[in-house]
Amino acid sequence: MRNRYKFTFIGFCFLADLLAMVFGALIFLKFAKNGEMEWSTLVTTKTIRVTLICWLFSILYFQLYQVGTLFSLDVFYGKSWRSFLLQRILWQTYVFIFQGGNLLFSFGKSANLFQLSFLLIYFLISRILFALILARIKKSTLKPFNVAIWGFNKTSIQLATQLETNSHFMHFKGIMNENSSEDYKSKSDFSLAITNAIHSASKNNINELYIVAKPNFINDLNSYFELGDRYCMRLKFVPDFSMISKVHYSTANFNNFHVIKPRHEPLQNGYNRLIKRMFDIVFSFFIILFVLSWLYPILAFLIKKQSKGPVLFKQLRTGKKNEPFWCYKFRSMYSNMGDESQQARKGDDRITPIGKFIRRTSIDELPQFFNVLSGSMSVVGPRPHMLQHTKVYNDQINDFMVRHFVKPGITGLAQVSGLRGETKKVSDMKRRVKADIKYVQQWSLMKDIKICILTVIVAIKGDENAF
Amino acid sequence: MNITYFVAGMASGLSVASFLIGKELYRFYIKSKIQEKQLIRMMKLNDKIKKSFSSETAEMSN
Numbered sequence: 001m002r003n004r005y006k007f008t009f010i011g012f013c014f015l016a017d018l019l020a021m022v023f024g025a026l027i028f029l030k031f032a033k034n035g036e037m038e039w040s041t042l043v044t045t046k047t048i049r050v051t052l053i054c055w056l057f058s059i060l061y062f063q064l065y066q067v068g069t070l071f072s073l074d075v076f077y078g079k080s081w082r083s084f085l086l087q088r089i090l091w092q093t094y095v096f097i098f099q100g101g102n103l104l105f106s107f108g109k110s111a112n113l114f115q116l117s118f119l120l121i122y123f124l125i126s127r128i129l130f131a132l133i134l135a136r137i138k139k140s141t142l143k144p145f146n147v148a149i150w151g152f153n154k155t156s157i158q159l160a161t162q163l164e165t166n167s168h169f170m171h172f173k174g175i176m177n178e179n180s181s182e183d184y185k186s187k188s189d190f191s192l193a194i195t196n197a198i199h200s201a202s203k204n205n206i207n208e209l210y211i212v213a214k215p216n217f218i219n220d221l222n223s224y225f226e227l228g229d230r231y232c233m234r235l236k237f238v239p240d241f242s243m244i245s246k247v248h249y250s251t252a253n254f255n256n257f258h259v260i261k262p263r264h265e266p267l268q269n270g271y272n273r274l275i276k277r278m279f280d281i282v283f284s285f286f287i288i289l290f291v292l293s294w295l296y297p298i299l300a301f302l303i304k305k306q307s308k309g310p311v312l313f314k315q316l317r318t319g320k321k322n323e324p325f326w327c328y329k330f331r332s333m334y335s336n337m338g339d340e341s342q343q344a345r346k347g348d349d350r351i352t353p354i355g356k357f358i359r360r361t362s363i364d365e366l367p368q369f370f371n372v373l374s375g376s377m378s379v380v381g382p383r384p385h386m387l388q389h390t391k392v393y394n395d396q397i398n399d400f401m402v403r404h405f406v407k408p409g410i411t412g413l414a415q416v417s418g419l420r421g422e423t424k425k426v427s428d429m430k431r432r433v434k435a436d437i438k439y440v441q442q443w444s445l446m447k448d449i450k451i452c453i454l455t456v457i458v459a460i461k462g463d464e465n466a467f
Numbered sequence: 468m469n470i471t472y473f474v475a476g477m478a479s480g481l482s483v484a485s486f487l488i489g490k491e492l493y494r495f496y497i498k499s500k501i502q503e504k505q506l507i508r509m510m511k512l513n514d515k516i517k518k519s520f521s522s523e524t525a526e527m528s529n
Contacts, residue, residue, distance in 0.1 A: 074493065074497070078490070113475050116479055120478070120479045123482065124486045131493070152511075152515070157508045157509060160508065161501055161505050164501050183519050
């Protein structure tokens, strides 16, 4: 039953959104024809088609209407917003290109404005309606899909929270033995308790039962599965590792082998790595072509004029997999002014006048786009440190090397979160490493783009830690 | 300035703001409701562990 309701609801959402897109395109056409300025026929004749293609691409990219996973309204809202935003970006780009690069047509005309207003109002009202429909479906379902948990421990409480949060198309009955004070002393006691729980679950019309227990308590898992099959009940076993692992870990399947990892890493997926590399190449190529092509000679002239030495400063830094690489920067300090491995401090007299400016605005990092193009660095990632610093901090911070699971970056999550500059105490570095690990665990292309935009904002605003 | 443009612009802004604020409020409401249940369960588990520990120490002393 849950699938029938789920498919109907998601199908309804898909059709409603599609119709809204068509209606939005019709509003655009109506005002485009009545408008005071002439629109290109390429835009007006293909409006509906292009609107729908942009929308379909967006929903496919963000996987808005997923039927295979546990439905979460919160995730659905987030994805709706992102899909809508991407659809508008694609549509405005199309109008901009085919209207001869005229920005007035892209944003400022009534046709676009009324279409945008309609779609925004539709998105607000439709999402409120969808939430109300979901609540109504849950109340009026005659034969709900009942899910329960047996086993009372930290893992089962966390699982119950997950199921309760997303129980739109099923009825979560709770943890069956949460009020029981029974303590199982032997494996046979435990086995008897599970068998009784399966019997009782079957009597209470449970369709899916999660058994959450420590693996060492289980003698023969197959016998429980067989018992569940006999009652036409889906039995699922969730191992409870809460007593041996205090932190969250990630599990996966590798050819039917259960693999437990300390953390989830999206960049272990080859497809994600390819996307990141393509983004790096396009972005760095663009910066080298349009920014460094004119900025490099100007800065080279100023650096050479103010102090003797090379334009670029290169230093061995720790890269991905702890492998050293040459990191390039515009030289911001006088040559032969002592230990190069010492971090720059506020009011450091080794810094040249032009160096002060390029360090404050982070322009000194721009040559690292050559590192990105060559593949030793990425646009976004944990900042690379000097080899001796890596060694020192690795001895003091347990998970320090996790940041080297990915390529180092020109900018990173730590840098846009105000954690850049000199690290006077180990606690400063710990905070930075925490942010770097968060980035490694939560990577997405959108997050990279967001960090790039935030970097520009931070550079314009000026960071007090940049000196 | 045409009043229609003003109304359309305001409606767009209000819709975006309402959508984003509503989304956060919904998330907060669900989180607080679920976290309350989670807290009650955690307290029950804590009591159970305490009881089991005290009965174990009583057995050992006997």
